[in-house]
Amino acid sequence: MQKHHGQIVETLIRKKGFSITALAHHSDVSRSMVYQWFNKEKLNAEIIQRIGRIIDHDFSQEFPEYFSKQTNNVYDHRSREVLRSNQSRVNVWKDKYINLLEQYVQLLSE
Structure with a gap:
């Protein structure tokens, strides 16, 4: 087979x-x-x-x-290290985006 x-x-x-x-x-x-x-x-x-x-x-x-x-x-293993560093950058931007959304929702509710 x-x-x-x-x-x-x-x-x-x-x-x-x-x-x-x-x-x-x-x-x-x-x-x-x-x-x-x-x-x-x-x-x-x-x-x-x-x-x-x-x-x-x-x-x-x-x-x-x-x-x-x-x-x-x-x-x-260098390619995987590049992926990890890219993923950490994505996470930083994602966290910033979520914080901004939370602040926006809070401003709307006031």
């Missing part, structure tokens, strides 16, 4: 609780393209490795045919 690459990748993304929107944004593709990846039985190594860097997952266990022994030992 042949493994379905798209389903394996989708399962791991959802298990990690990673947003499809965030994955699409950081992959520079549309959400519909991400869903097309999920439906593909065979994904190329570049897509799998790119998704792995974004969601901070080493796919060498699931797809050993796409990873050489040298690649298995060296895994780049």
Whole structure:
């Protein structure tokens, strides 16, 4: 039985609780393209490795045919660090927005 690459990748993304929107944004593709990846039985190594860097997952266990022994030992976590810093910036702006909304509601009620 042949493994379905798209389903394996989708399962791991959802298990990690990673947003499809965030994955699409950081992959520079549309959400519909991400869903097309999920439906593909065979994904190329570049897509799998790119998704792995974004969601901070080493796919060498699931797809050993796409990873050489040298690649298995060296895994780049820099992409995930960029995501974390971007997410913290988003949270700062979201908090400011919520504070402004609360102040606005309070002014309206007075």
